[in-house]
Amino acid sequence: MNRDLSFSIGADVPFNRVSPKYGLKEVLASLTLLIPMLIVALVFAIIFTADVPWLHLIWAAILVYGIISTIIILRQARAIGYAEREDDLLIRRGIMFHKATVVPYGRLQFVDVDAGPIDRMFGLATVKLHTASAATDATIPGLPRAEADRLRDSLAGLGQANLAGL
Amino acid sequence: MSEEPKPTEETRASAEQTRASADAGTGGAVAEAAAPEVWHRVHPLTPILESIGVLVGIVIAAAYSLQNFFQSAVEDLANGKSVDLTFAGWLRTHPLVILAVVGGIILILLLTAFFSWLAWRVMGYRVDDEAIYYRRGLLSKKLRKARLDRVQSIDLQQKLLPRMLGMAELVFDVAGGTDSNISLKYLSKKRAEELRDELLRTVRTKKQQGAEAHTHAPAPEGGSAASAQAARGPAAASPTAETPGTPVAPAAGGLGDEPESGVDRSVPERGDDSLGVRLTKRLGAMADGVSSEAEGSLGDLLAPYHLAPSIGEEGEIIRVPVHRVVVASLLKTETLISVIVVLAVITAAIVMLALGIKEAFIPILVGVLPGVFAAFSVFRKNLDNANFVVRLGESGLAVNHGLFSTSRKVIPLDRIQAVCLHQPLLWRWAGWWQAEYNIASDSSDKDSNLLLPVGDVDQALLMVGLALPDPQLPEGVAADTLVRSAMYDRKSTHPQAADAEALFHGQPRSSRILDPLVWRRRAYALTGSLLVLRLGALDRRVDFVPHVRVQSLRYHQGPLMRARGLGTVSVHSTAGPIHPTVTHQSDEDAKRFFIEHAERTRIARQRFDAAAKTAPGGREDER
Numbered sequence: 001m002n003r004d005l006s007f008s009i010g011a012d013v014p015f016n017r018v019s020p021k022y023g024l025k026e027v028l029a030s031l032t033l034l035i036p037m038l039i040v041a042l043v044f045a046i047i048f049t050a051d052v053p054w055l056h057l058i059w060a061a062i063l064v065y066g067i068i069s070t071i072i073i074l075r076q077a078r079a080i081g082y083a084e085r086e087d088d089l090l091i092r093r094g095i096m097f098h099k100a101t102v103v104p105y106g107r108l109q110f111v112d113v114d115a116g117p118i119d120r121m122f123g124l125a126t127v128k129l130h131t132a133s134a135a136t137d138a139t140i141p142g143l144p145r146a147e148a149d150r151l152r153d154s155l156a157g158l159g160q161a162n163l164a165g166l
Numbered sequence: 167m168s169e170e171p172k173p174t175e176e177t178r179a180s181a182e183q184t185r186a187s188a189d190a191g192t193g194g195a196v197a198e199a200a201a202p203e204v205w206h207r208v209h210p211l212t213p214i215l216e217s218i219g220v221l222v223g224i225v226i227a228a229a230y231s232l233q234n235f236f237q238s239a240v241e242d243l244a245n246g247k248s249v250d251l252t253f254a255g256w257l258r259t260h261p262l263v264i265l266a267v268v269g270g271i272i273l274i275l276l277l278t279a280f281f282s283w284l285a286w287r288v289m290g291y292r293v294d295d296e297a298i299y300y301r302r303g304l305l306s307k308k309l310r311k312a313r314l315d316r317v318q319s320i321d322l323q324q325k326l327l328p329r330m331l332g333m334a335e336l337v338f339d340v341a342g343g344t345d346s347n348i349s350l351k352y353l354s355k356k357r358a359e360e361l362r363d364e365l366l367r368t369v370r371t372k373k374q375q376g377a378e379a380h381t382h383a384p385a386p387e388g389g390s391a392a393s394a395q396a397a398r399g400p401a402a403a404s405p406t407a408e409t410p411g412t413p414v415a416p417a418a419g420g421l422g423d424e425p426e427s428g429v430d431r432s433v434p435e436r437g438d439d440s441l442g443v444r445l446t447k448r449l450g451a452m453a454d455g456v457s458s459e460a461e462g463s464l465g466d467l468l469a470p471y472h473l474a475p476s477i478g479e480e481g482e483i484i485r486v487p488v489h490r491v492v493v494a495s496l497l498k499t500e501t502l503i504s505v506i507v508v509l510a511v512i513t514a515a516i517v518m519l520a521l522g523i524k525e526a527f528i529p530i531l532v533g534v535l536p537g538v539f540a541a542f543s544v545f546r547k548n549l550d551n552a553n554f555v556v557r558l559g560e561s562g563l564a565v566n567h568g569l570f571s572t573s574r575k576v577i578p579l580d581r582i583q584a585v586c587l588h589q590p591l592l593w594r595w596a597g598w599w600q601a602e603y604n605i606a607s608d609s610s611d612k613d614s615n616l617l618l619p620v621g622d623v624d625q626a627l628l629m630v631g632l633a634l635p636d637p638q639l640p641e642g643v644a645a646d647t648l649v650r651s652a653m654y655d656r657k658s659t660h661p662q663a664a665d666a667e668a669l670f671h672g673q674p675r676s677s678r679i680l681d682p683l684v685w686r687r688r689a690y691a692l693t694g695s696l697l698v699l700r701l702g703a704l705d706r707r708v709d710f711v712p713h714v715r716v717q718s719l720r721y722h723q724g725p726l727m728r729a730r731g732l733g734t735v736s737v738h739s740t741a742g743p744i745h746p747t748v749t750h751q752s753d754e755d756a757k758r759f760f761i762e763h764a765e766r767t768r769i770a771r772q773r774f775d776a777a778a779k780t781a782p783g784g785r786e787d788e789r
């Protein structure tokens with residue numbers, strides 16, 4: 001269960017994982033939509049079971065989709081990794097689609113820490129790095145609140161120290 | 167109309183001043199009215215010119231209804247009926263109606279004239295030591311203020327109608343956000359030019375004083391009071407974090423805070439500055455932009471490109487004639503496609519007519535009209551780049567362009583983040599190229615990113631060379647060979663082309679399923695200071711990204727790419743037309759490039775910043 005699911009990017013650094021609660025949180029977030037759908041489909045299928053028996057297919061499909069997406073989400077959550085290297089921050093994610101982003105500290109414009117309602121239930125937060133480029137998509141989701149604050153302060157300090165012009 | 171101005175000039179003026187300062191909430195604080203304020207009037211035709219759209223609309227509406235009447239009359243005649251004159255007959259029996267209508271029209275005209283006159287009396291501008299103010303508005307008053315030390319550029323703009331009447335507007339580009347421009351309209355062209363030159367001089371001295379005060383250097387003699395003011399300026403103007411979250415780098419929030427027009431001369435010349443910036447700094451160091459000297463240093467800096475640029479009158483280095491812009495915009499792929507579509511539809515309509523289906527003919531033709539108009543408006547927008555003239559001045563590269571309406575701007579060389587060359591398919595026979603750039607700014611106008619609308623290879627090389635740093639190539643390969651090799655791929659006939667080609671890393675053969683057309687052409691090359699990307703099989707394209715300008719990198723691999731053992735790396739630049747991407751390299755190469763390029767760009771950036779700090783006279787706290 002602790003197998004490293006990530007791909008190797010070629011940099012020889014230890015990657016930090018995000019909080020294990022992040023996977024649960026994502027599953028919960030997706031279930032808030034799926035479960036009502038499942039219930040509605042089930043109710044309809046039971047009411048009309050005599051007339052249109054194939055309605056049972058719908059809730060079955062929703063159920064299968066829910067199970068598969070739960071597995072995928074859990075695996076994806078474990079594949080997210082970030083490494084604070086000496087001069088830049090490296091983020092990698094994805095199992096099917098491998099993605100890695102490197103942001104030099106000197107390029108940081110500002111750092112956001114977001115925590116939505118479900119995030120707060122789990123004590124999590126998302127750290128988002130902004131550079132002058134809109135294309136930079138450097139987001140580390142699912143950090144424990146304390147770690148997120150530490151990362152933000154550390155990044156802010158490193159950014160200040162390595163500050164580069166445009 | 168209780169606020170109507172009082173009859174005598176002086177009292178009226180002062181009354182308005184107080185009112186203006188009372189309304190200052192809209193335009194920022196106004197300097198205290200201790201010194202006598204002189205408000206200058208704009209040209210009296212301004213209100214009429216501004217409402218010209220409404221007048222044209224009325225005329226068109228009138229013409230349309232008249233045309234309707236005539237059309238039905240002609241149809242009636244053709245059908246052998248007598249013209250329907252019942253309305254005219256009714257009018258003849260009621261002469262008072264005609265009188266009322268004519269009187270109404272005259273009354274409206276008079277009222278318009280009166281209100282235009284009132285509006286004109288309120289419009290005005292004022293210049294003092296600190297700022298330029300512009301006020302307008304009869305009922306809702308507006309007062310806008312632009313601090314002179316924050317003015318980035320002053321553009322002279324002439325739209326078609328004002329131009330026919332010999333008038334111009336001055337557009338003040340002020341740092342900070344969109345819609346912070348002041349557009350002073352309209353002035354007679356002569357007055358506008360005088361005012362622009364005068365203000366440009368003031369702005370320049372203000373900025374220099376500001377920079378000097380910033381470096382704690384002794385203020386220049388002759389104006390200690392002014393320089394004290396200027397010293398306050400940058401302090402107040404020093405960029406503040408305007409973004410949410412944790413501001414990491416207030417000083418690096420240079421978006422829109424760096425001097426936009428011209429080049430910051432307080433930082434000495436650096437190796438990784440773009441050649442244009444270095445050139446401007448050199449020109450600034452010279453006593454006066456002597457043309458022969460300027461030509462010398464231009465040729466000197468552009469030596470790696472093997473160009474012999476000549477500097478024409480007033481530092482003119484490039485002029486794009488009208489006919490070339492016209493032909494080039496007709497040959498653009500988009501134009502071509504829309505022309506083909508329109509022709510196809512018209513042919514279809516004619517064929518249907520020939521087959522006897524008459525009902526569809528008119529609706530189809532009417533349906534085509536919007537397409538024609540759209541194509542025409544694109545074409546007109548391209549025409550805006552006619553007479554594209556680039557001048558080498560002491561503040562950088564100044565560009566004049568426009569056919570019916572001329573506008574001026576300054577290419578902010580020191581803020582260019584990436585450059586691309588582009589050749590639509592049909593430009594090949596003419597050998598033309600277009601050059602565009604990315605810039606560090608959030609308010610990016612769509613079409614203001616042109617470095618060169620259309621030009622031959624030498625002009626393209628010149629502009630790209632000026633916008634990029636010295637490529638720092640290995641011995642034996644000249645910069646122009648490399649760029650030509652990137653432009654024409656293996657078809658480059660240059661003698662050293664083989665050496666240059668060796669610098670390019672092409673895509674592996676396994677990528678040919680994903681990129682059947684372009685896999686042979688796409689390639690990247692690394693020089694000491696640049697990443698060069700060769701892209702596009704039909705529409706050729708070459709992207710250049712200086713190492714010092716790279717923001718961040720991203721590696722990406724989807725399942726299909728993994729099956730072929732490929733990986734893609736995007737290089738993040740600022741907003742603009744260029745999105746540099748090293749596509750579909752072999753997985754290992756892509757990962758190596760990702761890690762190594764991150765290191766490379768970081769080191770380049772450190773060297774670049776260190777050069778600014780250690781050099782004598784450099785600003786210590788800069789960046």
